[in-house]
Amino acid sequence: MANLIKLKRSAVAGKAPVVGDLELGELALNTYDGKLYTKKDNGTASIVELSGGSGTLSTITGDVDNTATGYFDLPSGTTAQRPGTPNTGMIRYNSTLGCLESYVQSAWQVIANTTLDYGLITSAADTTFDYGALS
Numbered sequence: 188m189a190n191l192i193k194l195k196r197s198a199v200a201g202k203a204p205v206v207g208d209l210e211l212g213e214l215a216l217n218t219y220d221g222k223l224y225t226k227k228d229n230g231t232a233s234i235v236e237l238s239g240g241s242g243t244l245s246t247i248t249g250d251v252d253n254t255a256t257g258y259f260d261l262p263s264g265t266t267a268q269r270p271g272t273p274n275t276g277m278i279r280y281n282s283t284l285g286c287l288e289s290y291v292q293s294a295w296q297v298i299a300n301t302t303l304d305y306g307l308i309t310s311a312a313d314t315t316f317d318y319g320a321l322s
Contacts, residue, residue, distance in 0.1 A: 206232045261287070269295065 195204065195215040204215040209226040216223050223237040253259065263280040270277065273290040278298070281288045287298040 203236070204234055206234060209234065 195208065195213065197217050198219045200219045202217055203222070204224050206226065209215055211226055211228060214223060214225050224234050225237060227233055227235050261278060261280050263282055266281055266283040275290055277290040279288060284297070288295045289298050
């Protein structure tokens with residue numbers, strides 16, 4: 188037996204459904220903004236935006252499990268393309284620097300460098316060791 192998917196639509200910019208507009212499992216599409224919505228109810232009914240008109244996914248809150256064995260595709264861009272208002276914990280690949288970076292303590296920090304240059308490492312006793320690039 189086939190499942191019926193109900194689809195509501197609007198071509199009005201910025202229009203989003205409210206809880207009373209959708210039944211559980213029903214979808215609503217804003218064709219002007221390119222956004223898709225559904226209703227969820229985990230004890231409290233709410234509307235969830237499934238996709239954004241900008242081609243990016245909506246913010247995900249909560250823990251996310253990934254059981255895939257392939258890869259996780261991080262955002263990538265040049266130093267000039269960093270987000271204008273970054274948040275602590277953001278992670279991206281910086282193609283200008285050739286490294287993974289994270290936004291921590293109000294600054295972009297290198298997580299992993301493709302050249303594996305560990306450079307200067309300072310111990311807890313403030314003794315500095317220069318391990319340089321590893322080959």
